[in-house]
Amino acid sequence: MYEEYRNRCKIMQKTYKNNPELYNKYKIIEEMLEIPNCFLNMPISTAINIFVDLGYTKEDARMEYIKVTELKNIV
Amino acid sequence: MKNIEALELMKLNQNFENQIISNIPANLNKLEQGLYVYAKLCAVLNYDSHFFASDQKGPAAETHKNIEYVESVDIENNEVVCYDFNLICIRMLEKIGIDAVFKYGANFSDAEKIYGKHSDIYMLVPPLDDVEMPYGLKVGEEIVLFGHSDMTHLKVENRLIARLLDNRYKASGEERLKIKQAFDACLNKVIDIVLEEESIAVHQQNEEILNREKLNVLVSEYSKYSMIEQDFLSDNDKINIFLEQVSKIDLGDIASLKYAQRLYSQIEDDLENKEKYGFTIIKEKIANDVYGMVGVISFVGEDMNYYLKITPPNIIQEIKHRELQQGFNDGIFDYIGAYFNANHIIPDIKSEYIEENCNLEVARAKLQYFKEYGRWLDGEAFNIAKRLIDYCAYIDNMCDKSFVENDEIQVKQSLGDEFLVENELGK
Numbered sequence: 001m002y003e004e005y006r007n008r009c010k011i012m013q014k015t016y017k018n019n020p021e022l023y024n025k026y027k028i029i030e031e032m033l034e035i036p037n038c039f040l041n042m043p044i045s046t047a048i049n050i051f052v053d054l055g056y057t058k059e060d061a062r063m064e065y066i067k068v069t070e071l072k073n074i075v
Numbered sequence: 076m077k078n079i080e081a082l083e084l085m086k087l088n089q090n091f092e093n094q095i096i097s098n099i100p101a102n103l104n105k106l107e108q109g110l111y112v113y114a115k116l117c118a119v120l121n122y123d124s125h126f127f128a129s130d131q132k133g134p135a136a137e138t139h140k141n142i143e144y145v146e147s148v149d150i151e152n153n154e155v156v157c158y159d160f161n162l163i164c165i166r167m168l169e170k171i172g173i174d175a176v177f178k179y180g181a182n183f184s185d186a187e188k189i190y191g192k193h194s195d196i197y198m199l200v201p202p203l204d205d206v207e208m209p210y211g212l213k214v215g216e217e218i219v220l221f222g223h224s225d226m227t228h229l230k231v232e233n234r235l236i237a238r239l240l241d242n243r244y245k246a247s248g249e250e251r252l253k254i255k256q257a258f259d260a261c262l263n264k265v266i267d268i269v270l271e272e273e274s275i276a277v278h279q280q281n282e283e284i285l286n287r288e289k290l291n292v293l294v295s296e297y298s299k300y301s302m303i304e305q306d307f308l309s310d311n312d313k314i315n316i317f318l319e320q321v322s323k324i325d326l327g328d329i330a331s332l333k334y335a336q337r338l339y340s341q342i343e344d345d346l347e348n349k350e351k352y353g354f355t356i357i358k359e360k361i362a363n364d365v366y367g368m369v370g371v372i373s374f375v376g377e378d379m380n381y382y383l384k385i386t387p388p389n390i391i392q393e394i395k396h397r398e399l400q401q402g403f404n405d406g407i408f409d410y411i412g413a414y415f416n417a418n419h420i421i422p423d424i425k426s427e428y429i430e431e432n433c434n435l436e437v438a439r440a441k442l443q444y445f446k447e448y449g450r451w452l453d454g455e456a457f458n459i460a461k462r463l464i465d466y467c468a469y470i471d472n473m474c475d476k477s478f479v480e481n482d483e484i485q486v487k488q489s490l491g492d493e494f495l496v497e498n499e500l501g502k
Contacts, residue, residue, distance in 0.1 A: 024300060028297045028300065029297065031293055032290065032294075032297070035289060036286065037286075042290060043342075043345040044317075044341060045308055046298070050301075062312075065316060069320055069341075
């Protein structure tokens with residue numbers, strides 16, 4: 001279910017491969033995405049920020065958060 | 076009182092029985108089959124919230140005292156209480172050749188013990204091949220099944236608290252751990268199967284704990300690189316996101332509220348002004364002696380003062396302060412003893428329950444009783460102990476701190492080993 005987010009993360013890593021700080025940030029996000037239910041188990045602000053970092057608008061970030069924390073979408 | 080013969084002749088709804096038993100996966104050994112039946116019942120049955128909220132009195136209680144009710148339980152008519160669950164579970168286990176008994180040693184002819192008394196059951200480990208037998212387990216070993224709480228645990232936490240009655244082992248700590256791990260592997264296997272069948276979330280509890288620790292480290296690392304400091308989500312946004320999530324919950328009554336509570340706890344620490352908000356589960360009178368459970372989200376501060384009521388599974392309505400207070404005054408709303416948590420008192424609402432229970436003198440009297448008689452007044456060691464500590468924490472805010480600290484220390488000291496042993500036994 002996190003496939004889309006992983007793909008976005010990879011693209012961001014490529015984009016920022018010459019910027020160690022941003023590259024590292026996306027490396028951390030990539031590791032988070034490997035953890036099942038990561039969004040349900042982190043503060044809501046962090047989760048929304050991650051979606052924004054992955055290129056979603058603020059409103060879409062909110063929708064993504066609601067989607068991934070719905071009971072039926074918890075993996 | 077029950078007709079004893081009726082109890083002995085009690086039959087389950089045949090279709091329901093077939094649905095559960097014929098669904099047992101073929102590759103499970105006998106022990107796993109028993110655990111599967113238990114886990115499946117926890118998934119498809121719900122604890123009757125009306126019975127719970129009505130303090131086991133009135134029409135809701137009468138329904139469950141009728142032996143014919145058990146015979147009518149199926150996937151659709153799925154609200155049960157502990158003894159309904161136990162009767163159904165024992166009968167189904169019997170059907171697949173696994174022995175199970177009531178915790179208090181009652182059998183089907185001890186109607187009085189079965190009905191009206193909170194109980195768990197022991198499932199006995201059946202004979203298995205050497206290869207199938209989990210490490211260290213013995214035939215006839217007792218496994219405690221807590222159907223009354225596992226119906227909610229499975230849905231909300233994706234786990235079961237059923238476990239080996241491990242205090243009976245004479246094995247060393249390390250040996251006990253290995254036996255426990257072997258049993259847990261069996262239990263987790265059937266939990267995963269059932270969660271997948273029921274399309275409920277799937278995860279391994281042990282793995283989840285490790286993952287949470289890892290996640291905490293990553294979140295902390297991430298915060299160094301992210302724009303979290305410029306948090307663009309206001310408290311209002313966070314609450315709205317929470318409410319949108321709540322509006323999509325669709326579980327049984329108790330599980331829906333518990334899941335909403337879990338979601339709320341996820342945003343609670345993240346609220347800038349968290350003292351202005353709250354989430355509380357209370358009861359609401361539906362008819363004479365009939366209560367349902369509802370959630371109340373509080374918004375109380377200088378600039379706001381209103382409440383939202385969540386009627387499970389997902390109906391959200393605004394309720395004015397005056398209306399809520401009047402409801403508490405008239406006995407329409409009240410706290411539920413077993414769910415009461417002094418940290419979740421609805422702000423700005425007065426209630427008799429709080430005045431009676433969040434009272435240092437009452438706490439002291441109960442403590443004194445415990446000291447003199449070695450047991451809690453109402454026999455619910457764990458809940459009472461927890462509440463006493465909660466009372467102290469609550470009263471801590473109300474009066475001189477040092478005065479209360481002494482009481483809290485006293486409470487904790489008196490709990491000591493006896494409390495820990497009782498709690499370990501799952502009482």
